Every structure is written in C-alpha cells, then in structure tokens.
Amino acid sequence: MASATAPALAVAPRPSDVEAEVIGAFDARQKLQEAIRDLELKRQKAEIDFVQTFTRTLSVPINVEDAFQKHESWKAANEQTKQRIAALMNIRSKVAERFDQLKSENPEAARSAFEEKVEALKQGLTEPTKRSEEIKQQIKSLKDEIDSLQNNQQTAAAKRAKKGGRAKKR
Numbered sequence: 001m002a003s004a005t006a007p008a009l010a011v012a013p014r015p016s017d018v019e020a021e022v023i024g025a026f027d028a029r030q031k032l033q034e035a036i037r038d039l040e041l042k043r044q045k046a047e048i049d050f051v052q053t054f055t056r057t058l059s060v061p062i063n064v065e066d067a068f069q070k071h072e073s074w075k076a077a078n079e080q081t082k083q084r085i086a087a088l089m090n091i092r093s094k095v096a097e098r099f100d101q102l103k104s105e106n107p108e109a110a111r112s113a114f115e116e117k118v119e120a121l122k123q124g125l126t127e128p129t130k131r132s133e134e135i136k137q138q139i140k141s142l143k144d145e146i147d148s149l150q151n152n153q154q155t156a157a158a159k160r161a162k163k164g165g166r167a168k169k170r
Contacts, residue, residue: 018106019113025099026117030141032092036085043081050074107149114142114149 054070103110121135121142 018102018109019116022099022102022106022110022113023117025095025102026114026142026145028095029092029099030138032088032095036088036092039081039085039088043078043085046074046077046081103145103149104152107153111146111149114146118142118146 050070054067118139121139124135125132
C-alpha cells in the first residue's frame with residue numbers, strides 16, 4: 001500500500017530572507033550591468049583590433065582567402081559576444097522585475113535592507129580604499145531606491161484615499 005505524503009506547508013518568508021533577497025537582487029542587477037558594459041567595450045575593442053591588425057598585415061596583392069578567413073573568425077567571435085550581451089540583458093531584465101516585485105510587496109523590508117547596506121557602505125568609506133567612488137555610487141543608487149519606495153508608498157496612499165472618498169459618496 002502506497003503511503004500518501006503530507007502536503008508541504010508554505011512558510012512565509014522571514015523579513016531577513018526578504019532583505020537578503022532584495023540586496024541580492026540589487027547587487028546582481030548592478031553586477032550584470034557592469035558585465036554587459038564590459039562585454040560591449042571588449043566587443044568594440046575587438047573590432048578595432050581586427051581592423052588595425054588587418055591593415056598592418058595587408059599585403060599586395062590581397063590574399064582574398066586569408067582576408068575572408070580572418071573576417072569570418074572576427075564575425076563569429078563578434079556574434080558570440082552579442083549573444084552573451086543579449087543573454088545578460090535578458091537575465092538583468094528578469095532580476096530587475098523580481099527586484100521591483102520585492103520592493104512593492106515588502107517596502108519596509110526593502111527599505112530596511114537598503115538602509116543597512118548604506119550604513120555598511122559608509123563604514124567602508126572610512127577605510128582608505130580605491131573603491132570609494134564605487135561605494136559612493138552604490139550609496140547613491142540605494143538612496144534613490146529608498147526615495148522611490150517613499151514616492152510609491154505616497155502614491156499608493158493617495159490612490160487608496162481617493163478610492164475611499166468615492167466609496168463614501170455612494
């Protein structure tokens with residue numbers, strides 16, 4: 001006789017889990033953006049390098065087969081890089097959607113996570129590092145997220161108040 005398994009009970013995420021996911025999504029979004037920017041720069045540099053190498057090694061008469069092979073090789077590498085960039089952009093989009101969802105579903109946990117991260121980054125600024133500009137940029141991004149949460153909450157409250165006013169008139 002087969003035994004029936006009990007259905008798994010859904011466990012509500014703890015605030016610390018939500019905060020960790022918010023910060024994870026925030027960091028992932030930034031790292032993905034940096035990776036996309038780096039790949040795009042490498043792709044552009046590879047094109048310049050291809051053209052420079054070709055013009056330096058050009059012989060007269062032109063070896064058409066050699067030129068064709070070099071072009072095909074560059075084109076294949078360029079296409080792979082474009083595909084990687086597109087994949088990272090797609091992933092970044094999905095991470096951004098999840099990030100926005102977390103912020104809208106748990107604005108207080110998101111705010112708490114952002115504020116904790118800002119404080120940790122500020123402490124990192126007191127230590128002399130080469131990363132101070134990067135840290136300042138992260139602090140600015142986090143403060144922008146905190147401001148957007150406040151604006152979204154004020155807008156939502158105004159909409160609720162407006163709906164409540166209409167309901168009373170009826």
